[in-house]
Amino acid sequence: MAEHKGIVTFKGQPVTLVGDEVKVGDTAPDFTAYKGLNDALKLSDTKGKVVVLSVAPSVDTRVCAAQLRAFNKEATALGPDVQVLFVTLDLPFALGRFSAAEGIQNVTVVSDYKDREFGEKYGLYMKELGLLARSTFVLNREGKVVFREIVKEMTHEPDYDGALKAVRESL
Numbered sequence: 001m002a003e004h005k006g007i008v009t010f011k012g013q014p015v016t017l018v019g020d021e022v023k024v025g026d027t028a029p030d031f032t033a034y035k036g037l038n039d040a041l042k043l044s045d046t047k048g049k050v051v052v053l054s055v056a057p058s059v060d061t062r063v064c065a066a067q068l069r070a071f072n073k074e075a076t077a078l079g080p081d082v083q084v085l086f087v088t089l090d091l092p093f094a095l096g097r098f099s100a101a102e103g104i105q106n107v108t109v110v111s112d113y114k115d116r117e118f119g120e121k122y123g124l125y126m127k128e129l130g131l132l133a134r135s136t137f138v139l140n141r142e143g144k145v146v147f148r149e150i151v152k153e154m155t156h157e158p159d160y161d162g163a164l165k166a167v168r169e170s171l
Helices: 062-078 092-102 117-121 160-170
Strands: 003-010 013-018 032-036 039-042 050-055 082-088 108-111 135-139 145-150
Touching: 032 092, 032 117, 050 062, 050 160, 062 082, 062 092, 062 160, 092 108, 135 160, 145 160
Parallel strands: 050 082, 082 108
Antiparallel strands: 003 013, 032 039, 032 108, 050 135, 135 145
16 A cells, blocks of 8 residues: 655644545545445445545544534535535544534535545545545546645645635536
């Protein structure tokens, strides 16, 4: 498995990303993540939609929670042709609890906890922390990556405006 250093830091300390890099222009790799313990969702289930992959280390942190809230707020205005997926390694129980408490209704929260397939296929698994790196990918209707941001410092929020611009240009 490929390892990439020098891409991200956590509280100023470099961490190693494990897996394949996905770049703008690539076809987004299919993956399976879980809405519940046995409730699987595949990326291919979103075929024909513009997809936002909002990736975070853990919903139980301030910045990750803000990221999910921000995309949930924006998702309503984006319309039915856009699917926003929030991906973490948090257990589905934690994601369900947070979503219920916060009224998250416009974003599908999924966990990569079972197989870590998403993290490896997108090169976002942080070896030292056992978490996914904060990032955002926008996929057009054909499944091509049209926007990619891997946030340099994990304690910072992503570029919401850049991602939303890419979504609107893909509609």
